[in-house]
Amino acid sequence: MPIITYRQALNDTLGEELARDPNVLLMGEEIGVFQGSYRITEGLLQEFGPKRVVDTPIAEEGFVGVAIGAAMLGLRPVVEIMTINFVLVAIDQVVNHASKIHYMFGGQVRVPLVIRTPSGGTGQLGATHSQSFENWFAYCPGLKVVAPATPYDAKGLMRAAIRDNDPVIFIESLALYDTKGEVPEDDDFVVPIGLAEVKRKGSDVTVVSYSRMTAVALQVAQRMESEGISVEVVDLRSLRPLDRPTIMASVKKTNRAVVIAEDWYSYGVTAEIAASIQEEAFDYLDAPVQRVAGIEVPLPYAKDLSAASKPSANSLIYAIRQVLKGSRGR
Amino acid sequence: MGEVTMPRLSDTMSEGTVGRWLKQPGDQVSAGDIIAEIETDKATMELESFESGILQKVIIPAGKTVPIGEVIALIGNGALAEPSPPPVASPPPASPPPTPVQAPASVPTPVSDDHARLLVSPVARRIAEELNVDLRQVQGSGPGGRIIKENVEEFAARRAPAAPPAPVAPPAPVAPPAPVAPPAPVAPPAPAAPPAPTATAQVAPLSRMRKAIARAMNESKPGVPHIYVTVEVSVDALMALREQLNATGTRISVNDLVVKAAARALVKVPALNSSLTTMSDGQLGVAQHAAINIGVAVSLDDGLIAPVVRDADKKSIGTLSGEIREMAARAREGKIRQQDLEGATFQVTNLGMFGVVEFGSIITVPQAASLAVGAVRKLPVVRDDQIVVGQVMNLTLSADHRVVDGAVAARYLKELQTILEAPLGILM
Numbered sequence A: 001m002p003i004i005t006y007r008q009a010l011n012d013t014l015g016e017e018l019a020r021d022p023n024v025l026l027m028g029e030e031i032g033v034f035q036g037s038y039r040i041t042e043g044l045l046q047e048f049g050p051k052r053v054v055d056t057p058i059a060e061e062g063f064v065g066v067a068i069g070a071a072m073l074g075l076r077p078v079v080e081i082m083t084i085n086f087v088l089v090a091i092d093q094v095v096n097h098a099s100k101i102h103y104m105f106g107g108q109v110r111v112p113l114v115i116r117t118p119s120g121g122t123g124q125l126g127a128t129h130s131q132s133f134e135n136w137f138a139y140c141p142g143l144k145v146v147a148p149a150t151p152y153d154a155k156g157l158m159r160a161a162i163r164d165n166d167p168v169i170f171i172e173s174l175a176l177y178d179t180k181g182e183v184p185e186d187d188d189f190v191v192p193i194g195l196a197e198v199k200r201k202g203s204d205v206t207v208v209s210y211s212r213m214t215a216v217a218l219q220v221a222q223r224m225e226s227e228g229i230s231v232e233v234v235d236l237r238s239l240r241p242l243d244r245p246t247i248m249a250s251v252k253k254t255n256r257a258v259v260i261a262e263d264w265y266s267y268g269v270t271a272e273i274a275a276s277i278q279e280e281a282f283d284y285l286d287a288p289v290q291r292v293a294g295i296e297v298p299l300p301y302a303k304d305l306s307a308a309s310k311p312s313a314n315s316l317i318y319a320i321r322q323v324l325k326g327s328r329g330r
Numbered sequence B: 001m002g003e004v005t006m007p008r009l010s011d012t013m014s015e016g017t018v019g020r021w022l023k024q025p026g027d028q029v030s031a032g033d034i035i036a037e038i039e040t041d042k043a044t045m046e047l048e049s050f051e052s053g054i055l056q057k058v059i060i061p062a063g064k065t066v067p068i069g070e071v072i073a074l075i076g077n078g079a080l081a082e083p084s085p086p087p088v089a090s091p092p093p094a095s096p097p098p099t100p101v102q103a104p105a106s107v108p109t110p111v112s113d114d115h116a117r118l119l120v121s122p123v124a125r126r127i128a129e130e131l132n133v134d135l136r137q138v139q140g141s142g143p144g145g146r147i148i149k150e151n152v153e154e155f156a157a158r159r160a161p162a163a164p165p166a167p168v169a170p171p172a173p174v175a176p177p178a179p180v181a182p183p184a185p186v187a188p189p190a191p192a193a194p195p196a197p198t199a200t201a202q203v204a205p206l207s208r209m210r211k212a213i214a215r216a217m218n219e220s221k222p223g224v225p226h227i228y229v230t231v232e233v234s235v236d237a238l239m240a241l242r243e244q245l246n247a248t249g250t251r252i253s254v255n256d257l258v259v260k261a262a263a264r265a266l267v268k269v270p271a272l273n274s275s276l277t278t279m280s281d282g283q284l285g286v287a288q289h290a291a292i293n294i295g296v297a298v299s300l301d302d303g304l305i306a307p308v309v310r311d312a313d314k315k316s317i318g319t320l321s322g323e324i325r326e327m328a329a330r331a332r333e334g335k336i337r338q339q340d341l342e343g344a345t346f347q348v349t350n351l352g353m354f355g356v357v358e359f360g361s362i363i364t365v366p367q368a369a370s371l372a373v374g375a376v377r378k379l380p381v382v383r384d385d386q387i388v389v390g391q392v393m394n395l396t397l398s399a400d401h402r403v404v405d406g407a408v409a410a411r412y413l414k415e416l417q418t419i420l421e422a423p424l425g426i427l428m
Helices: A006-020 A044-048 A060-072 A084-098 A134-138 A151-163 A212-225 A244-254 A269-284 A303-309 A313-324 B122-131 B149-159 B208-220 B236-247 B254-268 B317-332 B406-421 B423-427
Strands: A003-005 A024-028 A053-055 A076-080 A114-118 A144-146 A168-172 A180-182 A197-200 A205-209 A231-235 A238-240 A257-264 A290-294 B002-005 B015-021 B034-039 B044-048 B053-058 B065-067 B071-076 B200-205 B226-234 B274-278 B284-289 B294-296 B298-300 B303-305 B346-350 B369-383 B386-400
Touching: A003 A006, A006 A024, A006 A044, A006 A151, A006 A180, A024 A060, A044 A053, A060 A076, A060 A084, A084 A114, A084 A134, A114 A151, A134 A144, A134 A168, A134 A238, A134 A257, A134 A269, A144 A151, A151 A168, A151 A180, A197 A212, A197 A244, A205 A212, A205 A244, A205 A313, A212 A231, A212 A257, A212 A313, A231 A244, A244 A257, A244 A269, A257 A269, A257 A313, A269 A290, A269 B122, A290 A313, B034 B071, B122 B149, B208 B284, B226 B236, B226 B406, B236 B254, B236 B386, B236 B406, B236 B423, B254 B294, B254 B317, B254 B346, B254 B369, B254 B406, B254 B423, B294 B317, B298 B317, B369 B406, B386 B406, B406 B423
Parallel strands: A024 A053, A024 A076, A076 A114, A114 A168, A144 A168, A205 A231, A205 A257, A257 A290, B294 B346, B346 B369
Antiparallel strands: A003 A180, A144 A238, A197 A231, B002 B071, B015 B034, B015 B065, B034 B044, B053 B071, B200 B284, B226 B386, B274 B284, B298 B303, B369 B386
16 A cells, blocks of 8 residues: 555545546635645645635635535535534534524435544644544434544545535544555545544554544553553544444453543543543452543644644553553552 | 530440441432441441431441440431432542652551452452452552552462462471562551550661562461471570579569560671551551560560560660560559560560460560560580580560561571570670
8 A cells, every 4th residue: 555644545535536426526716726725625726626626705605605605505515624623613503503403404414525624733723723623523313423533534534524414523633644655556445434443453442533543542652561561552433423332342451541542631532532432341450440631721833832732652651550550560 | 416426335344436338319218128237336337327317327337436325327208318428438639749759757657457349449449340359358469549440450469279278488497488469459458557666766668568468468377477487405505604693682683684685686697676557658568677676575464564665685684684674564563564574676575484385475566576485494405415404595586477487587686596505795
């Protein structure tokens, strides 16, 4: 399999889907002439023209609404929101319309819409441009939320999202765009929405993560192996639907779990996973589930404070040591 | 609603411990039903209910001790039946906020002796049920002493082979311990951690091997598993020295000299000047005492006490002898002060005056060792291949085998023997 970047995997997939299905179109700010703020849509305007790759005004509520209407009439819009922070402007369209139309119109109309947007905070973008809101959407029935961590999953899940008949929030990460990995060339390859994956096998502790935190978890797992600590990494890939069986199978094997996510601690993704584990795997736990999440502050601009506010390899290692306390003489 | 009170089950009973509850909140109870087991100062007895109804509430959880007459449970008609809260003594500690790791506190915190609510992880509880393991016998290695899965599995694995238990620790003396039987959590009664005897230089966790030995010893000898090592000391020089000293008008006893020598030998072998303790994380540890304080057993008409000579290694023989004499006199008059009895790190006990040749003494918790001194006897001894009359004394060291092995005890006695056989050093 060729090794390409996460960005390239997305760009390839968008191009292939535009070519495969004439109903697919892209919309968003600066995605055409400017080639995309993060160059995910590079070259696509030239290849498919302005009817298929549509530059929009800076008016998220308006163009998300337009995309929902287009989807209701049979098109398959893929909307880029520059960062997840700006989707707040369109949240009524997403939560009150896109997610509920299929239900409220008695199943007559579907909304095959993809909203792709990077989430999380790296690189001193300030408190209003560094947030993680995927849990807000994962909270809402009627939406699907996916958050790939690798180029492989980015491609497979983007295909699945575009071909899905329901609205899908597709979470990306600025820090992942340049990461590389193997991606199959097979045209029919998809990663089904709603399936987690064990990205690394281990026996001492399960780390549950998604998106950028999966990359962190895999690094940590590698580092801890030299200490004789065997970490299993479960990459959620989808937040809604949530693949609880894969999480539970792993926790039942290791008896210990650490959940890491970039969003804030209270009411965040880690809370949902930890609650699910105690509901479904209580009798298999050897220690309380540990959670690693963002410190509950508006993200500071200062570099060191910003780093200290986000979960990191070090905070994950600390949590793993906590959850392993008392086992095998630790 | 009927109150169940702690009954008076024996004449001397002033308080009782709820051993375990045989009925749980919400259970139907008929008059005459045994609802709990009560441990008194003498025995464990069954508690019959005088009433019929629903056990509404357990007020005193298992493991707790209360005075007679105190309400320990409520029996009613069920109207107030609570959704059977488990008889929890205290809620499990909330998980601490993720603060940076702290060094183990230097002052050992005793683990709660409240067994009402064993700390057990869910998976450990489930596996214990499957393997039919009594969790009360399992020593937990998790935070706060929580019993975790591997503790149960090790316990069960160790119990499983009905074969004779593997030789556990070497018999007594010299050889260093051969690889010990599989580390196996038995339930050593958690070492009591009474007030630390003295300034403690440091507390170190037990090594894995030491832990295994501690458990194995406790399995054989619950409480403090003693090991006894005896040495014969030639005391011709010691008796001559004493004669010279006393010729100056002082009254130094053989025991005074042994106490001083014992303290000096502890400087050489500090491992015996220590205590087994439970560290703040619930793990067993050894507290190494900075000061050498010798408890000197004094026999009374109706018992025995051991006044403490502090810093015995640093005091002159005259000072030490005077202190012992003065405290023994006050003890016999019943005027000993509590502080004179506290803080010993090692004990010396002597039955030589009764002609006892040798004996094994019982270690006083939390000390790690006790020295038993026998009589000075004249015996035919071989010296330079000649049989001559020599004076000898047998010394027996009792050591806590969880803390040290026979080899350390032997090394200590060797040091002590060297000091006593060339005794001028005692005067320095």
